[in-house]
Amino acid sequence: MNQLTIRSVNGKLLADSREVAEMIEIRHADLLEKIKGYIQYLLNGNFRSSDFFIGSTYKDNLNREKPCYLLTRNGCDMVANKMTGEKGVLFTAAYVTKFTEMERQLSNLHVPRSLPEALRLAADLAEKNQMLLIQAEQDRPKVLFADAVATSKTSILVGELAKILKQNGVETGPIRLFSWLRDNGYLISRKGTDYNMPTQRSMELGLFEIKETSISHSDGHVTINKTPKVTGKGQVYFVNKFKDEQQLA
Structure with a gap:
């Protein structure tokens, strides 16, 4: 059985679904399907899926972006409980x-050796906790949005996506968003x-679908109008992605 690596990401301890799949000896694609089902059950039960599974991506050997999940300890518990x-x-x-x-490693990173050092450490931790609370409040609309649409089968127009991004703090509009999607290889x-149609990469990642509409003209001929959604x-x-880019800016 392969080794499992646990990473600390933004204060959360997480395992990669690829390593989990290797350890339990199933195809990664099959594990992803199982996790998608677990997420749907969690959402139906009004649980936060991000407390168990966090959507992520990785680059394969051909430099293609592929989906994966990061599993919390609760997520690993859920996977393990389904196994015998x-x-x-x-x-x-x-x-x-x-x-x-x-x-244990994280808890032993630093142990204060005097009262002044302990007071400074406590003050630092209090400040960090306050910053985390502020950040969590800022991120709350994004988390709620992600939980609501992660398994949604309803697609929207690019212009509607621009509105959602603006609600999440991204200053953009339909024209600017279309331009960004083309410049970055999504359209x-x-x-x-x-x-303005989705690229092969976008379709493989499942980011877009194409809506086809038949239009009948007065002379009798029919044309097909294609719209990316x-x-x-x-x-x-x-x-x-826009949230991450804002943090890096």
Whole structure:
């Protein structure tokens, strides 16, 4: 059984779904489908799916962006609880051990050796906690949005996505967003019949779908109008991407 790596990301301890899939010896794609089902059940039960699974991406050997999930300890518990036999026991033992080791390492990073040092550390922690509370309040609309549409089958127009982004603090409009999507390889930029249509990469990531509408003209001929629409997964993807870019700016 392969080793499991636990990472600390923004104060959360997380495991990569690719490593989890290797440990329990199933295809990563199959684990992703299982997790999508778990997320739907969680949302139906009014639980925050991000307390268990956090959507993410990685680059494969061909430099293509592929989906994955980061699992919290609760997420690993959920996966393990669905397993039986030796594989389930070994996976449970592995992730419990790794999470415990990581928690111990983080708790032992610094131990104050005097009262003044302890007071300074307490003040620093209080300040950090306050900053985290402020950040959590700022992120709350984005988290609620992500939970609401993560498994949604309703797609929206790019102009509607621009409105959602603006509600989440991104200053943009439909024209600027279309331009950004073309410049960054999500929509086709070359002039022609496929102008502003999703690129192959966007379709493979499941960010867009194409809505076809038949238009009957007065002379009897029929034309097909194609419109790119952003999927529920695409809506979460772009909100998170713009949020990350703002943090890096």
